[in-house]
Amino acid sequence: MPQHTPARTRGEVIGRGGRWLAEWSLRIILIFGALWLIDYLLGKIWVVVLPVLIATIMATVLWPISGWMQRHKVPPAVAALTTMVGGVVVLAGVIAGIVPSVMDQIGPLADRTVEGVTKVQEWLTGPPFNVRPEQMNEAVHAITSKVQSSASTIAQGVFSGVSTAGSVVVTLLLIVVLVFFFIKDGPKFLPWMHRSTGGPASHHVEEVLQRMWSTLGGFIRTQAVVAFIDALFIGIGLVIIGVPLAGVLAVITFFGGFIPIVGAFVAGALAVLVALVANGWTTALIVLALIVAVQQLEGNVLSPMLQSRSMDLHPVVVLLAVTAGGSLWGIVGAFLAVPVAAVVAVFVRYISEHVDAQVTPIPAGSGVSLPDASGTGDAGHPASELPSGESDVAEPSDDGSPLIRWFRRRGR
Numbered sequence: 001m002p003q004h005t006p007a008r009t010r011g012e013v014i015g016r017g018g019r020w021l022a023e024w025s026l027r028i029i030l031i032f033g034a035l036w037l038i039d040y041l042l043g044k045i046w047v048v049v050l051p052v053l054i055a056t057i058m059a060t061v062l063w064p065i066s067g068w069m070q071r072h073k074v075p076p077a078v079a080a081l082t083t084m085v086g087g088v089v090v091l092a093g094v095i096a097g098i099v100p101s102v103m104d105q106i107g108p109l110a111d112r113t114v115e116g117v118t119k120v121q122e123w124l125t126g127p128p129f130n131v132r133p134e135q136m137n138e139a140v141h142a143i144t145s146k147v148q149s150s151a152s153t154i155a156q157g158v159f160s161g162v163s164t165a166g167s168v169v170v171t172l173l174l175i176v177v178l179v180f181f182f183i184k185d186g187p188k189f190l191p192w193m194h195r196s197t198g199g200p201a202s203h204h205v206e207e208v209l210q211r212m213w214s215t216l217g218g219f220i221r222t223q224a225v226v227a228f229i230d231a232l233f234i235g236i237g238l239v240i241i242g243v244p245l246a247g248v249l250a251v252i253t254f255f256g257g258f259i260p261i262v263g264a265f266v267a268g269a270l271a272v273l274v275a276l277v278a279n280g281w282t283t284a285l286i287v288l289a290l291i292v293a294v295q296q297l298e299g300n301v302l303s304p305m306l307q308s309r310s311m312d313l314h315p316v317v318v319l320l321a322v323t324a325g326g327s328l329w330g331i332v333g334a335f336l337a338v339p340v341a342a343v344v345a346v347f348v349r350y351i352s353e354h355v356d357a358q359v360t361p362i363p364a365g366s367g368v369s370l371p372d373a374s375g376t377g378d379a380g381h382p383a384s385e386l387p388s389g390e391s392d393v394a395e396p397s398d399d400g401s402p403l404i405r406w407f408r409r410r411g412r
Contacts, residue, residue, distance in 0.1 A: 039328070050171070050332065051171055051174045051175045051178055052178060053336055053340075054175050054336075055174075055175045055178035055179045055182055056182065056216070057216070057220055057336075057339060058175070058179045059178075059179050059182035059183050059186065060213070060216050060217035060220050060221070061087075061217075061220055061221065061224065062083045062084065062087055062179065062183055063182075063183050063186065063217065064217075064221075065083045065086070066079045066080050066082075066083040066183040066184075067183075069082065069083070070187075076184045076185070077184055079183075079184075080180050080181075080183045080184035081180065083183060084176070084179060084180060084183075094251065097247065098247045098248050098251055121136055124136060189209075190206055190209060190210065193205060193206060193209065194206050204350075207350070208346070208347060208350050211346045211350065212343045212346050212347070215342055215343065215345075215346045216339055216342065216343055219338070219339060219342045220258075220339065223257060223258055224257075224258075226257060226298055227253070227254045227255070227256075227257025227258060228254060228257075229298070230253055230254070230257055230264070230294055230295075230298055231250045231251065231253040231254035231257070232250070233294045233297075234249070234250060234253050234271065234290065234291060234294055235247065235249070235250030235253070237287075237290040237294075238250070238271065238275075238287065238290075241275070241279075241283060241286055241287060241290070242279065242283070243271070243274060243275045243278060243279060243283065243287060244274065244278050245274055249267070249270065249271045249274065252267050252270060253267040253268075253271070258335060259322060259334050259335055259337075259338075263334075264295055264298075268288075268291040268292075268295070271287055271291060272284050272287050272288050272291070275287040313338070313341060313342060313345060317341060318338055318341070321337040321338055321340070321341040322334050322337045322338065324337065325337025325340070
């Protein structure tokens with residue numbers, strides 16, 4: 001007959017659970033301390049980190065064209081330069097196309113804005129609200145002050161981390177140079193990293209970096225396609241409805257698509273506001289219905305169809321990432337939040353794959369217990385020496401409370 005040890009006392013069970021909780025609490029504290037240290041170091045070298053991040057994202061967009069040219073025997077330097085010049089020409093063409101529209105319609109739109117504000121004032125000062133003019137002036141002053149302060153905050157967020165580089169021009173030039181070398185010498189990076197790392201770690205580093213690059217490139221290109229379709233449908237709808245500045249609003253919608261959830265909301269609110277000022281409530285409601293329909297098409301059809309499972313992020317994770325990035329690093333942080341979250345998700349999935357590969361599943365009902373912190377089984381014997389199909393702990397007939405059963409499972 002096998003020897004069985006007595007069941008643990010209540011104090012032993014609670015003590016083991018408390019030790020488990022304390023160990024994991026210490027681990028969590030160390031993890032958050034490391035994250036705080038990383039954030040502190042990023043703040044010190046943000047001048048270098050920001051251009052590298054933006055250049056990496058731009059390189060993932062331009063690389064397919066440059067890579068295609070290099071595969072067709074075009075020298076890497078020529079392919080990279082041609083791709084960058086083509087991108088600048090396209091961007092300059094878009095800006096040149098919307099500037100005349102803005103200049104032609106900004107004057108009438110400003111006049112209609114003044115007329116709209118006057119009508120709202122007359123409506124509020126009459127029945128049934130009967131707001132006094134001095135109260136109206138105080139409210140207008142408060143709103144104006146709030147908008148001015150928000151504008152300064154937005155401007156500070158846009159250029160946070162850029163002004164410390166000396167000037168915006170210097171930062172932009174650095175980004176251009178980095179993009180050129182990234183798409184020119186990108187294929188040489190992984191072999192160099194493989195030689196520099198050496199040993200078994202080089203295979204892990206190479207695999208993780210390859211997955212991150214593929215995920216980041218696929219994410220950015222997919223977001224570009226989705227944002228373009230959103231901007232196209234919304235722009236056509238605004239032109240048909242007769243909303244002024246339709247081209248400008250379509251471009252804003254396109255760039256807003258690179259900041260998921262928040263960007264679409266801000267761009268849609270701006271389009272509704274312009275429609276309200278220029279054409280009235282009826283047109284504004286039609287524009288709102290158009291934007292909601294397009295966003296539903298994107299969220300329920302386009303994104304699930306275009307986004308691969310490997311870089312799929314839950315909407316809650318996306319929203320939290322955008323919120324955290326915007327709070328820490330302004331608009332630049334909100335723009336970079338989702339690509340960074342997608343890359344971090346790749347790293348976490350890779351670690352999870354290797355953890356799952358090293359975990360030995362225990363058949364249900366086998367009675368084999370896992371070793372504790374000392375490497376022994378419940379009876380003090382090595383876990384490998386426990387009899388197959390038997391447990392070294394005699395379970396009492398009464399399992400006790402759910403809390404005791406939970407601690408007993410944790411102890412095993």
